[in-house]
Amino acid sequence: MFKSASVERNPFSSLILLLLLIFAGAVVFTGIAFAIGISVYGAETMFQLSAGNMSNLDLIKLVQIISSIGMFVIPALIYAKLQNKDWLGYLKIIPVPAYLALLTVVIMFSASPALEYTMQLNKGMKLPFFLKEVEAWMLQQELKMELMTKRLIMMNSIPALLVNLIMLAIIPAFGEELIFRGGFQQIFARWFGNYHVAIWLTAIIFSS
Structure with missing residues (x-):
């Protein structure tokens, strides 16, 4: 069991602690993901993934899920437990009034046109001529990520749908809220x- 601190650390110490926990969680859980991947799919497949071979989607999903838990969820929980006795309250894990939940949904849908417009502006962004190689590289990476995302979200069964929901919706939403709103904020x-x-400030870091 972790021994909770009765008095919160100063902000700088807390920030260093949180960053160290994130780094440690990412390293440890990525290692766990690779160990599981080797035991299930074999060392050769894992080496191919490390070299950039993205053909095994099931393996990619496994690594993504485990590493996300290790980088966001676990560090946030450990940090809160070390930081404050009331760790659930510290992370703001409290019931949300129905009217606030409804208001959030309304704001999300209302903001959709503005978000779409921002995305279109981003796609049409042109860098100066002397940065054309950087722009070409950025475009290439965007196309790769778009292709990978399309492959990852393709599903033909209920289990595949559930895995995608866990990987793309539940863990990112829960974990990132814990680490950013409950931690950094x-x-x-x-x-x-x-x-x-x-x-x-948290929103800027979150969106970067």
Whole structure:
């Protein structure tokens, strides 16, 4: 069992602790994912994945799920447990009033046109001539990611649908909220003494 701190650390120490936990979680759980992958699919397949071969989608999903849990969910829970006795309250894991949930859904749908417009602006962005090689590389990477995303979300069974929901919706939503809102945002709020600054700074980091 972890021994919870009765008094919160200073913001800088908390930030360093959280970053170390994220790094350690990413390393350890990626190692676990690779160990499981080797035992299930063989060492050769794992080496091919490390070299950039993305043909085995099941293996990619396995690594993605395990590494995401290790990088976001586990570090946030350990950090909160070390940081405060009321770790659930610290992470803001509390019931949400129905009207706030409804308001969130309305805002999300209302913001869709603006988000789509922003995406179109991003696609049409042109870098200066001297950065044309960088622009070509960025476009190539975007196309690769788009192709990989399309392959990952293709499904022909209920189990495949459930795996995709876990990988693309549940773990990212839950884990990233824990680490950013429950972790970084709390640190910045104590650091700057202003929740508005903390929210905006966390949002900038989250979207980068």
